[in-house]
Amino acid sequence: MKRIILNETSYFGAGCRSVIAEEVARRGFRKAFFVTDKDLIKFGVADKITQVLNAASIPFELFSDVKANPTIANVQHGVEAYKKSGADFIIALGGGSSIDTAKGIGIVVNNPEFADVKSLEGVADTKHKAVPTFALPTTAGTAAEVTINYVIIDEDAKKKMVCVDPNDIPAVAIIDPELMYSMPKGLTAATGMDALTHAIESYITPGAWAMSDMFEIKAIEMIAQNLKNAVDNGNDTLARDNMAQAQYIAGMGFSNVGLGIVHSMAHPLGAFYDTPHGVANALLLPYVMEYNADSPAAPKYKDIAGAMGVDIEGMNTEEGVKAAIEAVKKLSESINIPQKLSEIGVKEEDIHDLAVAAYGDVCTGGNPRPTSVEDIEAIYRKAYR
Ligand SMILES: NC(=O)c1ccc[n+]([C@@H]2O[C@H](COP(=O)([O-])OP(=O)(O)OC[C@H]3O[C@@H](n4cnc5c(N)ncnc54)[C@H](O)[C@@H]3O)[C@@H](O)[C@H]2O)c1
Ligand SMILES: [Fe+2]
Structure with missing residues (x-):
């Protein structure tokens, strides 16, 4: 049996945030709980939403106690x-961090028995849908607006918890690339590589099937064609628009079929060092692709290379594997992604503990090659220097 869960309604296109007013009227909501983070207030992105709310006389309460790589405390403060x-719906504006915090808040408000947040890790057995949420991404990466996942740090356990729960899915996703124009180059690059990692990991996961493959191949093609342009010229509106769509399309697939150990290995880097999620994935992706080439997924690498623009005519599986890894490395280097863990503050003496944490991550089950703490440790070491 296959299952597909997507959010109810999605809007795309420059300026589409104006639809908030109509959607609020149509659904009869009275007051918004507006979740975002302090940088988005500073960069004027939050203003773009408050203007829409003020123009339509929609009252709101602002909540911005959200850090990048959000914590249990962020969620619990939000619940209070x-x-x-007195709000009756949530507006979540931001990258994965703000949207994930909003998802956690919306779940705990309607499922108070999970107020500790820790008990939501993995597949949580909540009974009620989250508070209805409008999600507006400001990065082109996580696709949190269309996924059934959210990721929260348990600081005591030094762990990034992946929470999987169809009840958390936002009711309305509003993908307005104008909210992404202010992303600096490094953030555009890292979040775009997160989207590419989603597409590649869920293209080769054992649960992949015709429908998820369709989403992921299209996403890979769009990211390969647009990410560098979006990084090099933040005002390239076509590239921004295409990246906004591509990350969503990747999300439609990966949310339903899962990821792999690039994400398992990226999560502990976030928990230990606050490494930005996209940077961690981007750096690890080619190393894990090399490792996973020794799996039944190998023949699919050729498709990835083809979607990335390589001429794959006549290539055998081995050549396809090489071509896909090279294409990913080339894109990553061309947008200045760091290539070694030693460059981003990872400590060599932590590698064993990182590997233990990664092995225990929810995403490990989706990896195409059965793995072990030892194998993961070896990949971290290879990526270290
Ligand atoms: N829910 C999911 O399915 C899912 C998937 C992948 C990752 N994640 C999680 O999402 C988080 C990462 O999210 P992210 O990569 O989108 O970044 P983020 O939300 O952590 O944001 C990083 C920084 O960029 C700033 N920023 C965001 N948009 C901006 C803009 N338009 N202009 C200027 N600054 C901007 C933010 O204010 C913040 O300071 C991680 O915790 C990761 O684990 C969730
Ligand atoms: Fe991700």
Whole structure:
């Protein structure tokens, strides 16, 4: 049996955030709980939403206690603030961090038995849908607006918890590339590589099938064609628009079929060093692709190379594997992604503990090659220097 879960309604295109007013009227909501983070207020991105709310006389309560790589405390403070706010729906504006925090808040408000947040890790058995949420991504990466996942740090356990729960899916996704124009180059590059990692990992996961493959191949093609342009020229509106769509399309697939150990290995880097999620994935992706080439997924590498623009005519599987890894490395280097863990503050003496944490991550089950702590440790070491 296959299952597909997508959000109810999605809008795409420059300026489409104006639809918030119509959607609020149509659904009869009265007051918004507006979740975002402090940098988005500073860069004027939050203003683009408050303008829409003010113009339509929609009252809101602002909540911005969200850090990049959000924590259990961020969620719990949000739950308290929501309860006091008198709001009846959530607007989540941001990258994965703000949207994931909003998902956690919306779940705990309607499922108070999970108030510790820790018990939501993995596949959580919540009974009620989250508070209805409008999600507006400001990065072209995580696709949190269309996924059934959210990722929260348990600081005590030094762990990034992946929470999988169809009840968390936003009701409305509003993918307005104008909200992404202010992303600096490094963030555009890292978040775009996160989207590419989603597409590649879920293209080769054992649960992949015709429908998820369709999403992921298209996403890989669009990212390969547009990411460098979006990084080099942040005002390239076509590249921004295509990246906004591509990351969503990748999300439609990976949310339903899962990921692999690039994500398992990236999560502990976030928990230990606060490494930006996209940077961690981007750096690890080619190393893990090399490792996973020794799996039944190998023949699919050729398709990845083809989607990335390589002429794959007449290539055998081995050549396809090489071509796909080279294409990913070339794109990553061309947008200045760091290539070694030693360059981004990882400590060599932590590698064993990182490997233990990665092996225990929810995403490990989706890897095409059965793995072990030892194998993961060896990949970290290879990527270290
Ligand atoms: N829910 C999911 O399915 C899913 C998938 C992948 C990753 N994640 C999680 O999402 C988080 C990462 O999210 P992210 O990579 O989108 O980044 P982020 O939300 O952590 O944001 C990083 C920084 O960029 C800033 N920023 C965001 N948009 C900006 C813009 N338009 N202009 C200027 N600055 C901007 C933010 O304010 C923040 O300071 C991680 O915790 C990761 O584990 C979730
Ligand atoms: Fe990701």
